[in-house]
Amino acid sequence: MRLLVLGGTAMLGRAVAERALTDGHEVTCLARGVAGSAPDGVTWVRGDRDDADGLDGVLAGPRWDAVVDVSRQPGQVRRAVTALEPVADRFVFVSTGNAYAVHSGLETDESVPLLPPLDGDVMEDMSTYGQAKVTCEAAVLDGFGPGRTLVARAGLIGGPGDWSGRSGWWPWRFAHPVGGGGAVLAPDDPDLPMSLVDVRDLATWLVRCAAEGTSGIFDAVGEPNTLGGLLGAARDVAGHSGPLVTASASWLAEHGVQEWMGEDSLPLWVSDPEWRGFGAHTGAAARAVGLACRPVTETLRDAAAYEEGREPDDPRRCGLSDETERRLLALLGH
Structure with a gap:
């Protein structure tokens, strides 16, 4: 071709x-x-x-x-x-x-x-x-x-080269916790639907579709998952065994924590009820024509490796700063 x-x-x-x-x-x-x-x-x-x-x-x-x-x-x-x-x-x-x-x-x-x-x-x-x-x-x-x-x-694309940091921040943070005893702050929202498609899996599917002449409109998303599932996978990747300290959406908003991405955010988290289904598209039609996804732990591992290799002049575009997370954890008694 x-x-x-x-x-x-x-x-x-x-x-x-x-x-x-x-x-x-x-x-x-x-x-x-x-x-x-x-x-x-x-x-x-x-x-x-x-x-x-x-x-x-x-x-x-x-x-x-x-x-x-x-x-x-x-x-x-x-x-x-x-x-x-x-x-x-x-x-x-x-x-x-x-x-x-x-x-x-x-x-x-x-x-x-x-x-x-x-x-x-x-x-x-x-x-x-x-x-x-x-x-x-x-x-x-x-x-x-x-x-x-x-x-x-x-949908949400992650893996190596994820400049946004959304797929790499959690495994990176779990590998570098700043709270006492290795505590990490997370939203108390484990059932939030959220999926992640590996950039390499998406690319493989796009090339195959181009070669085979596949036509149509498809949600190109990862396997259905939840925020809790992704955080659990990120902890596994990092080998994190410290406390996972959770806080409600109202408490996080009160203390200036942003959703999804950006400065002082908790990535992948969406509390806005009008957006909570963003990560809930099933992707069944795309999988029926060949979209195959690797284990999400592999995606998160390679995204974390990309985070570890960031240059000093390439700041992270999402997540809590060390100072902010320490302050919030202290307010929660950690």
């Missing part, structure tokens, strides 16, 4: 390119190179997709069997669809579960209503991320048609 990856230098795009190379495919990556270089073994074409001629370098020569795109910018996707539809057989677009308008249901699937599409070509900030992806999905489906398109609405 001749595969064109639009990107290929950041976490998921790079994993797709590496997987395709491993599977024996001919891979070209079109990227600016801002996030890094493309993997060894691929043909790297420099191009800025915000430019009208940014795709010119991949339009000549034999047809592409498939294109993989992870962009969140509608203008970039529209230009790619217009330019590549005449020279590519199929298009694989990586969207997001944020495209759904409702996140309160449990054990949900692809039938959940979508957000209204974003007008315009540019997503200015993350507040319109879901709407922008809806617009991107529509552009691909309109241009290539449903029979030549796969839309993968990804």
Whole structure:
């Protein structure tokens, strides 16, 4: 297969390119190179997709069997669809579960209503991320048609290269506890639905779908799990045996602890009732066409190794600081 990856230098795009190379495919990556270089073994074409001629370098020569795109910018996707539809057989677009308008249901699937599409070509900030992806999905489906398109609405992606820190922070924290006797602070919410798909498993599935011509719309998520299950796996990975000190959502909010990610947060935790179902999509349809997930302990172990190797000038983007966690644990008597 001749595969064109639009990107290929950041976490998921790079994993797709590496997987395709491993599977024996001919891979070209079109990227600016801002996030890094493309993997060894691929043909790297420099191009800025915000430019009208940014795709010119991949339009000549034999047809592409498939294109993989992870962009969140509608203008970039529209230009790619217009330019590549005449020279590519199929298009694989990586969207997001944020495209759904409702996140309160449990054990949900692809039938959940979508957000209204974003007008315009540019997503200015993350507040319109879901709407922008809806617009991107529509552009691909309109241009290539449903029979030549796969839309993968990804859930939480983790593993090596997770710059957000969401999948790596908990095993890292359990390996480096700051509370007395090795205590670690956690939300008292073990039954919160939350799944995690390994970036390598997602990449493997995307490449297979591209090669086999799989079409459709799928929730590309990890095996159904809970916050308690993920924390237990993180403790196992770290060999943590100290106390797990839990606090209620109201207590954490009162003391300034954020949900999900960001400064002074407890990653993967969602207390907002309108978002508690974000991690509850079953992914059954994707698994029926080959999405296979490795044990979550392997994902967390490799995400933790990535955290351990962070450079000093690459600060963590989520989790509690040592100082904050010590203060909160002291308030709870630990």
